[in-house]
Every structure is written in C-alpha cells, then in structure tokens.
Amino acid sequence: MTARRTLAALLALPLLLAALAAPAAVDGNAAPAPIAVTIYGDDGYPPYSYLENGEMKGIYTNIIRAAAKRMPEYRVSLQPIPWKRGLVKLETGEAFALYPPYLRPAERPYMDYSDSILAEQLVVYCSQPVIERRPRKVWPDDYAGLRVGLNAGFLIGGKLFDQAVGAGRLSAVPARSSRTNLLKLMKGRIDCFLNDRSSIVWELGRIRHEGLVEPGALPIAETSVLSAEQGYLGYTNRDAGRFPYKHDFIRKFNAAIKEMKQDGEIRDTIEHFLRTPG
Incomplete structure (x- = not known):
C-alpha cells in the first residue's frame, strides 16, 4: 500500500466510525433508555x-418485580428500609414509593395508592384436640377458656377479643415470633394462635423443612377467618414534581397488576412462594 493510500485510509477512519454510531443517535425510532425508579420495601x-442475606425477598417483592417486567419503560430497583x-x-417527598401499606388515607394524607395487590387474611389456628372438643367458628x-397465642406487639384480635381478655373469658399469651407460637401450639402449651394466614403457612413450611417438628406434635388447623386487609x-404526593x-x-403499574390478577400470576406467585421454604 502506498503512503497516499495509507493516509487516505487513516483520514477515512473517523468518518467510518461516525457513520456507524450515527443511526443510534439520530434514528427517531430508537427506544429511549428506561427510566430508573427506586421503590422502597419494608425490610422486616x-x-x-423482608431483607435476607442482603437481598429483598417476599411475596410483595416478587409480585412487584414481576409487574416491573411488564413495564419496559422503567428500570425498577427495590431497596430495603425500616418501615417507619x-x-x-x-x-x-424524598422517596417515590413504598410497599406494602394498608389503605389508611386519614392517617397518611401524604400517600396515594396503587390498585390493591393482594389480601392478607387474619385467621385462627388451633390444635386438633381443641378443635375436636367443640366447633370453633364464632x-x-x-374460644372462651382457651389460651390464644399472638406475636408480641401486634394488637390484632379486635375489640371483642380485647374485651374478652379483659373480662378473663380467655387468655392472650404473647410470644416473640410466629415460629415460637407455632411450636408452642404443637406442644399443647397454647390452644390457638392468631395471625396472618400466609405468615402461618410460610413459617410452618420452614419449621417442617428444618426438621423442628418433634415426635408426638399435635396436628393443627385453621378454624376461623377474622378479617382481611388489602x-x-x-x-x-409531597414530591412537588420531583418524580415527573x-x-x-402508576397507570402502567395498575395495568400490570390487573393483568397479573386476570392471568393468575399473582395467585401463582403467592402459592409458589409459600411452597418453597428457606
């Protein structure tokens, strides 16, 4: 190759590189980069x-991740944070979004809400001998005369339950965790346990997976559904335009949740999570 051809090739190289890069810069049909969005989740x-080994996990976490996959315009990052x-x-107005609150507009006027994602159901579990003695429906x-376990710090039994406890018609027995209460229930140290259904099912799966069910443990079963919270x-709504x-x-997230309810993905996500201990 002559010196003249070498020089021509070198002069042409920047033009060639610019031509290769130009379509991405000027093509009006190219998709814009996804918008980065940070959503905070309760870490406990x-x-x-919840946060485990540095990673956000949980039923809502999995549902929100699945919804985000249906929203390619956004790149969603889930970050753990203490609830308060x-x-x-x-x-x-510092944060864009947080999951999973209940609908409390009077208590939290600074918050707007998505469409409901799922229902958390408050239920009662009792040991089989207690169930067999009489129906436990109302x-x-x-439940008069029984020892009812609940997690310490959670006032979830309702006004009538509080009144019954105050009158001595039944006993409220707090413990530090669902695991502690379920093990006590299977040992007959309490008669029933009051908590969220998914929390109970999930913790029972972990107890069995870890081999903590002792020989002679009492069978337990759900007896009553008390209420549901979405x-x-x-x-x-205090961001003053920070999140344009x-x-x-919100519109696209609601549409994704609606689709996931219709095609069964939310149901399947919950069931898969509860079937997979650990």
Whole structure:
C-alpha cells in the first residue's frame, strides 16, 4: 500500500466510525433508555417483604418485580428500609414509593395508592384436640377458656377479643415470633394462635423443612377467618414534581397488576412462594 493510500485510509477512519454510531443517535425510532425508579420495601415483614442475606425477598417483592417486567419503560430497583423510616421518606417527598401499606388515607394524607395487590387474611389456628372438643367458628365466643397465642406487639384480635381478655373469658399469651407460637401450639402449651394466614403457612413450611417438628406434635388447623386487609404500593404526593413520571408509572403499574390478577400470576406467585421454604 502506498503512503497516499495509507493516509487516505487513516483520514477515512473517523468518518467510518461516525457513520456507524450515527443511526443510534439520530434514528427517531430508537427506544429511549428506561427510566430508573427506586421503590422502597419494608425490610422486616416476612413473608411479604423482608431483607435476607442482603437481598429483598417476599411475596410483595416478587409480585412487584414481576409487574416491573411488564413495564419496559422503567428500570425498577427495590431497596430495603425500616418501615417507619420509609413512611417518613414518603411524607417528606424524598422517596417515590413504598410497599406494602394498608389503605389508611386519614392517617397518611401524604400517600396515594396503587390498585390493591393482594389480601392478607387474619385467621385462627388451633390444635386438633381443641378443635375436636367443640366447633370453633364464632370469634371470640367459641374460644372462651382457651389460651390464644399472638406475636408480641401486634394488637390484632379486635375489640371483642380485647374485651374478652379483659373480662378473663380467655387468655392472650404473647410470644416473640410466629415460629415460637407455632411450636408452642404443637406442644399443647397454647390452644390457638392468631395471625396472618400466609405468615402461618410460610413459617410452618420452614419449621417442617428444618426438621423442628418433634415426635408426638399435635396436628393443627385453621378454624376461623377474622378479617382481611388489602396491601398496596404507596406513592408520595409531597414530591412537588420531583418524580415527573409518577402518573404514568402508576397507570402502567395498575395495568400490570390487573393483568397479573386476570392471568393468575399473582395467585401463582403467592402459592409458589409459600411452597418453597428457606
């Protein structure tokens, strides 16, 4: 190759590189880069939302990740946070969204809500000998005289339950965790346990998976459904325009949740999570 041809090739190289790069820069049909969105999740609410080994896990976590896959315009990052701190971030407009609040508009006027994601059901589990003695359908009347376990710090039995406890018609026996209460129930140290259904099913799966069920443990079963609370994705309404994509994101997230309910993905996600201990 002559010196003149070599020089011509070198001069042409920048033009060739620019030509290769030009379509990505000028093509009006090229998709824009996804918008980065950070959503905070309660780091201590198993099995729904919790931090384990540095990773966000839980039923809501899996559902929100699946919904985000149906929203290619957004790149969603889920970050753990203590619940009360997350609420403060929404109240000050610092954070875009937080999961999974219940619908409390009077208590949290700074929060807007997605469409409901799933229902958390409050139920009673009792040991088989207790169930066999008499029907346990009406709460709390049919549970008179029993020792009812609940997780310490959770006031979830309702007004009639509190009144029955105050009158001495039944006993409330707090323990530090669902695992502690379920093991006590299977040993006959309490008669019933009051908690969220998915929490009970999930913890029972972990107990069995870890081989903690002792020989002679009492069979246990659900006896009553007391109430249900819907869980949501909560958005700040105090951002003063900090998140200009908010209304579009809410619309598309709601559409994704609706589709997931219709095609059974939310149901399947819950069932798969509860079947997979550990």
